Amino acid sequence: MKIAEKINKESLNEYKRSLRFSLHVIGHPFDGFWDLIHEKRGSMAAANTILIAVLLIRIWRTQLTNFMFILYRPEKFNVLMCVLEILVPIAIGCVSNWCLTTLFDGKGTLKNIYMAVCYAYTPYVLLQLPMIFISNIVTREEGVFWSYMDRFTDIWIAILILAAMMMIHDYGLGKAIFAAIATAIGMLIIIFILLLFFSLISDGFAYFISLYKEIVFRFY
Amino acid sequence: MKRKKIIQRFVCLLLAMILLSPAATLKAENNFYTYVYDIWGEAKESPDAYSAQLRVFGIDFGIGDFRQPQGMYAAGDRVYIADTGNNRIVELLAGTESLSLVRVIDTFKNGDADDTFKSPNDVFVDKKGDFYICDTENKRVVHLDKDLNLVKLLLQPVDETYDASQDFLPTKIVVDDAGRALVLGRNVNKGVIQYSPEGEFTGYIGASKVTFSMVDYIWKKLSTQAQRAQMESFVPTEYNNIALDKDGFAYVTTSVFSEWDLKDDKAKPIRKLNSMGSDILIKNGDTPPIGDIDWGEGAGIKGPSKLIDVTPLENDIYYAIDRTRCRIFGYDSQGQLLYAFGGNGNMMGYFMNPVALDHLGTDLYVLDSRTNSVTKLVLTNYGIQINNAILAYQKGDYDLSADYWREVLKLNSNYDLAYLGIGRALLRQNRYEEAMEYFELKYYGRAYSKAFKLWRKEWIEEHIAYFIVGLLILIIVPKTIKTVKKVKREVSEE
Numbered sequence: 001m002k003i004a005e006k007i008n009k010e011s012l013n014e015y016k017r018s019l020r021f022s023l024h025v026i027g028h029p030f031d032g033f034w035d036l037i038h039e040k041r042g043s044m045a046a047a048n049t050i051l052i053a054v055l056l057i058r059i060w061r062t063q064l065t066n067f068m069f070i071l072y073r074p075e076k077f078n079v080l081m082c083v084l085e086i087l088v089p090i091a092i093g094c095v096s097n098w099c100l101t102t103l104f105d106g107k108g109t110l111k112n113i114y115m116a117v118c119y120a121y122t123p124y125v126l127l128q129l130p131m132i133f134i135s136n137i138v139t140r141e142e143g144v145f146w147s148y149m150d151r152f153t154d155i156w157i158a159i160l161i162l163a164a165m166m167m168i169h170d171y172g173l174g175k176a177i178f179a180a181i182a183t184a185i186g187m188l189i190i191i192f193i194l195l196l197f198f199s200l201i202s203d204g205f206a207y208f209i210s211l212y213k214e215i216v217f218r219f220y
Numbered sequence: 221m222k223r224k225k226i227i228q229r230f231v232c233l234l235l236a237m238i239l240l241s242p243a244a245t246l247k248a249e250n251n252f253y254t255y256v257y258d259i260w261g262e263a264k265e266s267p268d269a270y271s272a273q274l275r276v277f278g279i280d281f282g283i284g285d286f287r288q289p290q291g292m293y294a295a296g297d298r299v300y301i302a303d304t305g306n307n308r309i310v311e312l313l314a315g316t317e318s319l320s321l322v323r324v325i326d327t328f329k330n331g332d333a334d335d336t337f338k339s340p341n342d343v344f345v346d347k348k349g350d351f352y353i354c355d356t357e358n359k360r361v362v363h364l365d366k367d368l369n370l371v372k373l374l375l376q377p378v379d380e381t382y383d384a385s386q387d388f389l390p391t392k393i394v395v396d397d398a399g400r401a402l403v404l405g406r407n408v409n410k411g412v413i414q415y416s417p418e419g420e421f422t423g424y425i426g427a428s429k430v431t432f433s434m435v436d437y438i439w440k441k442l443s444t445q446a447q448r449a450q451m452e453s454f455v456p457t458e459y460n461n462i463a464l465d466k467d468g469f470a471y472v473t474t475s476v477f478s479e480w481d482l483k484d485d486k487a488k489p490i491r492k493l494n495s496m497g498s499d500i501l502i503k504n505g506d507t508p509p510i511g512d513i514d515w516g517e518g519a520g521i522k523g524p525s526k527l528i529d530v531t532p533l534e535n536d537i538y539y540a541i542d543r544t545r546c547r548i549f550g551y552d553s554q555g556q557l558l559y560a561f562g563g564n565g566n567m568m569g570y571f572m573n574p575v576a577l578d579h580l581g582t583d584l585y586v587l588d589s590r591t592n593s594v595t596k597l598v599l600t601n602y603g604i605q606i607n608n609a610i611l612a613y614q615k616g617d618y619d620l621s622a623d624y625w626r627e628v629l630k631l632n633s634n635y636d637l638a639y640l641g642i643g644r645a646l647l648r649q650n651r652y653e654e655a656m657e658y659f660e661l662k663y664y665g666r667a668y669s670k671a672f673k674l675w676r677k678e679w680i681e682e683h684i685a686y687f688i689v690g691l692l693i694l695i696i697v698p699k700t701i702k703t704v705k706k707v708k709r710e711v712s713e714e
Contacts, residue, residue: 067660067663067665067668068665068668068669071663071665073260137676139669139670139672139673139676140665140666140668140669141669143669
């Protein structure tokens with residue numbers, strides 16, 4: 001009862017409208033992303049929905065695409081890894097981009113960046129879902145079309161993300177490309193620091209564990 | 221009472237152990253480690269395709285041990301061994317289960333005088349029974365008739381392409397049916413030296429192109445003198461062995477290559493040369509025929525296989541032997557690995573330093589220059605079934621081939637080629653759906669696609685009626701509804 005009250009008709013309509021807005025964004029990236037952020041046409045709920053759809057499709061894709069196109073080893077398949085392969089780059093990318101753009105007078109907040117990136121992944125949902133089905137009704141020779149479609153999805157997403165960067169932070173094209181490169185470098189630095197951090201922590205733990213063992217061996 | 225119980229339990233345990241032991245004894249019969257690679261490049265154990273039948277030493281024939289023998293040739297019912305260290309050729313008669321001495325050749329008639337060999341490295345006997353012997357240290361190839369009278373000598377080529385300052389040290393020889401001799405020489409990297417039937421040098425065949433990349437050049441410029449000496453020099457391939465197949469094509473092996481060139485098929489350790497000297501070996505397997513795919517490292521043995529001899533059989537299966545891990549690899553005519561077996565060791569069926577591999581029928585003979593012995597390997601039932609299946613497929617008897625493959629699957633359900641074979645046979649019988657199932661099991665995309673295409677065509681042809689009916693309904697129903705409504709409206713208006 002409480003939930004039903006919470007999801008009242010107003011907010012459900014709002015959610016539907018913001019989700020439908022993603023279809024406008026992928027066709028008109030500049031207007032779309034501007035309105036998404038500045039006119040409050042997008043919502044976090046819709047962004048999360050798109051991201052979850054992307055993750056689900058990524059899992060289905062590896063499992064259900066015909067083996068002629070994606071060959072995966074069932075015994076080595078790991079759903080968690082499959083999900084993290086998308087989530088981690090998005091998370092680190094958003095953080096790195098936000099860190100850098102705040103320095104280079106970008107206008108966007110972390111929330112804006114995340115929302116825009118999620119909306120930019122809409123083509124993945126729209127194209128890869130039918131591709132799973134198509135892969136099962138084409139032969140290997142006809143499958144050239146399949147790999148072109150794959151490439152096309154990537155390029156479309158890249159263009160959308162670039163457009164999003166320009167609109168969110170109010171950048172020109174040159175500055176947006178520069179920010180993209182800087183973001184990539186920033187991501188590498190973040191990963192490096194994370195690795196360093198984890199290896200230091202595990203070394204620290206190892207020290208105490210060996211100390212404990214030493215004591216145990218001495219007194220037993 | 222308590223004691224009785226303990227005894228009872230003990231007896232039960234013993235019984236259980238006896239009941240469970242057949243599995244253990246079955247395993248003990250697998251004396252030779254045999255395996256194949258699956259699609260992921262992982263070794264999968266398989267039953268033995270070959271088992272060692274006997275191993276003979278020189279001393280078994282009362283002629284003293286062989287001393288570092290280097291070459292072997294088998295034809296008809298004879299096995300010839302170039303006993304290099306003892307400067308002699310040993311001719312053996314191969315029975316079904318034994319080898320016996322025919323004669324020892326250590327002298328021959330050179331005109332009126334007797335002549336001898338000096339560390340002969342290889343021997344070849346043609347169909348007439350003429351001997352061709354690589355008399356290495358004497359820098360010549362000796363051609364003798366079957367009564368050991370000298371026919372001719374093949375000497376150092378007098379040609380500007382041959383570096384005259386370099387000694388001519390022939391190491392391997394084969395002679396084709398027309399009498400053309402193909403000779404490999406030590407330190408000769410221009411390919412295979414070819415002699416006319418009259419013994420004249422006619423040129424080289426099969427020299428591989430020297431590849432020289434810009435990166436190598438820059439790297440070389442930057443490195444010091446010492447580093448440069450350590451690097452591999454840009455020399456073309458030096459072949460280390462040669463064998464003729466039933467059609468007269470020369471199979472050659474080489475072990476001079478860069479490790480990283482192996483898997484993308486740039487190194488080509490096994491080549492099949494046509495008369496023009498180009499490589500025509502068929503490679504339809506997941507990886508080219510390079511020996512081991514998964515190299516591993518252990519017991520001081522690492523790196524890729526160094527194939528040092530190859531022998532093509534009458535059924536187009538060829539076997540190559542690896543010096544690194546002393547294993548023998550069998551490939552079918554499509555270049556797919558059938559099985560690999562053998563290993564480094566002292567036991568029968570294992571080798572210390574194999575130098576030559578040859579065959580009589582389907583029996584394999586391996587010459588080991590460390591243990592100075594010859595090992596005879598014979599096909600097991602498993603190997604026979606695989607050979608039968610391949611042979612039946614080559615003859616076009618696909619049903620029979622599938623039956624043999626099913627027999628193979630009973631012995632080894634991990635055998636990928638059997639699935640492919642059954643699938644192909646089903647495809648020929650127009651049983652597309654079953655064929656697809658077999659191909660999908662082992663991820664044969666190319667074959668699966670072919671079967672799928674035919675199945676899809678059949679399916680559409682079968683269901684075309686439904687499609688047409690569905691389409692008609694889609695078109696007609698809205699139209700009729702429209703007309704009905706129109707008529708109704710007209711009626712009501714009136």
